[in-house]
Amino acid sequence: MKNLLLTIFTFSSILLYAQNQRFSYEYKFVSDSINKDKSQTELMHLDISKKGSKFYSRDKAVADSIMKEIDKKSNPDFSGIKFGQVQSIVEKSYPDYKIIFFNSVDMDNYKVSDERKIDWKILAEKEKFAEFNTQKATTNFAGRKWTAWFTTDIPFQDGPYKFHGLPGLIAKIEDNSKSHSFILKGVKNLKADEIWISENDRERYDPLINLSYDKYNKQVIDHRNNPTKGMKQLMARGGTVKFTDQNGKELDTNKMMRDQEKRAKENNAKDNNLLELDILQ
The missing domain is CATH 2.50.20 (outer membrane lipoprotein receptor (LolB), chain A)
Known part of the structure; x- marks a missing residue:
């Protein structure tokens, strides 16, 4: 740049x-x-x-x-x-x-x-x-x-x-x-x-969800507090979430989700200076 x-x-x-x-x-x-x-x-x-x-x-x-x-x-x-x-x-x-x-x-x-x-x-x-x-x-x-x-x-x-x-x-x-x-x-x-x-x-696989600004902010905060919520809801509806290593071997889903949530929360802690700062206040 x-x-x-x-x-x-x-x-x-x-x-x-x-x-x-x-x-x-x-x-x-x-x-x-x-x-x-x-x-x-x-x-x-x-x-x-x-x-x-x-x-x-x-x-x-x-x-x-x-x-x-x-x-x-x-x-x-x-x-x-x-x-x-x-x-x-x-x-x-x-x-x-x-x-x-x-x-x-x-x-x-x-x-x-x-x-x-x-x-x-x-x-x-x-x-x-x-x-x-x-x-x-x-x-x-x-x-x-x-x-x-x-x-x-x-x-x-x-x-x-x-x-x-x-x-x-x-x-x-x-x-x-x-x-x-x-x-x-x-x-x-x-x-x-x-x-x-x-x-x-634009063509897309999933539909757009229409929200007001305030309701969108609540979704952002909810995701920061619970980063794997989407996958959990998918599994609750009968969907499948599968993790594999580079060789295609299937990994333990629960462990991978716990690890992913931990990493996401660590990254969120470092992403604390959003342009729209009032979302976090």
């Missing part, structure tokens, strides 16, 4: 902005608040069209495409695929900016309606970012205080993740703990046939 190149258009190009645009952001985040020196990065895309925007991980999109092709083979091999670190997807509809959040928790896929408003305070401070003139704004959202720099040079009132509602595109945004930030790294024109497809319309 260190070799990301800034490929922003010149100002003269901005005047010609059409609806189909891709804005690429470097998402830098710290998962464990105790180890703030260990940050991770992910390249994220914000695809904008007339109907709205879609924010997603580049690596996840590439992995999904590869898996779809491999899955057609008689003996699919998914090893070596880079799945990305961010699996969630945010879609916003225009002009109402209704937010739909897609994510998987345990064995279920969720479609979450987030109706929270983002109240911005626009400040007088301005600065130059690449070739853009930006202005400062602040907000409190999801348990964090955020500082954003938006540019009216780009006529979209949108931004990375769920952020939107400023008089121009958000070029930079960071929380006050400096553990989550999004920085605009590139802009690309998309062809007419490259318009984004909603997760709601």
Whole structure:
């Protein structure tokens, strides 16, 4: 990620902005608040069209495409695929900016309606970012205080993740703990046939479960407290959960589930600095 190149258009190009645009952001985040020196990065895309925007991980999109092709083979091999670190997807509809959040928790896929408003305070401070003139704004959202720099040079009132509602595109945004930030790294024109497809319309093996934001949060907490709940429920319904070693030898299911739950809880303890911090409060 260190070799990301800034490929922003010149100002003269901005005047010609059409609806189909891709804005690429470097998402830098710290998962464990105790180890703030260990940050991770992910390249994220914000695809904008007339109907709205879609924010997603580049690596996840590439992995999904590869898996779809491999899955057609008689003996699919998914090893070596880079799945990305961010699996969630945010879609916003225009002009109402209704937010739909897609994510998987345990064995279920969720479609979450987030109706929270983002109240911005626009400040007088301005600065130059690449070739853009930006202005400062602040907000409190999801348990964090955020500082954003938006540019009216780009006529979209949108931004990375769920952020939107400023008089121009958000070029930079960071929380006050400096553990989550999004920085605009590139802009690309998309062809007419490259318009984004909603997760709601994508082919999937399991149906989406519609939830409100509050109910989704409860599912997240429930999964963190009981990581193997999905497998236990599957077995209770008569389903089969089988673990094998690399040689195909079947392993003790109860022991493997206990070990898996222990590892999951240990990982959750280190994943204590979620972007939406208020979920854990």
